[in-house]
Amino acid sequence: MTDTQKIRVLIVDDHPLMRVGVAAIIDGQPGMVTVAQAGSGEEALELFETHQPDITLMDLRLPKMSGVETIRAIRQVHAQARFVVLTTYEGDEDIHQALEAGAQGYIIKGMPYESLVQALERVHAGGRFLPLPVKKALATRTPDSELSHRERQVLKLMATGNSNKRIGELLGITEATVKSHVSTILMRLNVVDRTQAVILALQRGLVHF
Structure with missing residues (x-):
């Protein structure tokens, strides 16, 4: 051949x-x-x-x-x-x-x-x-777990230990907007706090270091 x-x-x-x-x-x-x-x-x-x-x-x-x-x-x-x-x-x-x-x-x-x-x-x-x-x-993927580009940005900054205030500064948005994104992320990932969100994000491949 x-x-x-x-x-x-x-x-x-x-x-x-x-x-x-x-x-x-x-x-x-x-x-x-x-x-x-x-x-x-x-x-x-x-x-x-x-x-x-x-x-x-x-x-x-x-x-x-x-x-x-x-x-x-x-x-x-x-x-x-x-x-x-x-x-x-x-x-x-x-x-x-x-x-x-x-x-x-x-x-x-x-x-x-x-x-x-x-x-x-x-x-x-x-x-x-x-x-x-x-x-x-x-x-295992749930259809309603899709995150927007902005939500992924917030999640990645959460994973590296940034506060809501710092995330807002880095992304050029208000702290209140960050809090809203965090609430949406927790809901979509079906978790109760930021720590669980970060652990699940790493497991699923939503965030990589």
Whole structure:
């Protein structure tokens, strides 16, 4: 089989050792080949244009532009582009955001390498690949838990220990408006206080440090 007949994969991950290891797995398969490796979202955009891969294997945690943002940016230009997410993020919000952006597969680092191979094969064939742990996490998501962009900003600043007054100063809004956002966040997350909100946000992937 020539390289042009193989599934051509672009690997996007900010850890060089991870990229090398994943490339070794892909290149060890008779029907797959790594065409390029990117360490950032910005680099991924350039390499995608150059190589036009069949599938982009995307980490979500990248230095500046996130994996979800990178998927969205590529799909704005290439609507048929296919993505498999390979990440440490296991929260239902992470999974939801990636699938909403256009990913067709989602696997967690630490799963058997066979899952990676299966995901690439299935997505290349036009299907989706969501292993059981991913499906279970997604099933816990409640429809009315969606937060607005501003509420996410407030939640992130809550998670880093800022007071309502300080959050207001940082976002250029009044303390009363911050309190209103906090009340909405607690209601949507179905928790009783800020501490519970932060713990749940970290578990679900609404906030990352």
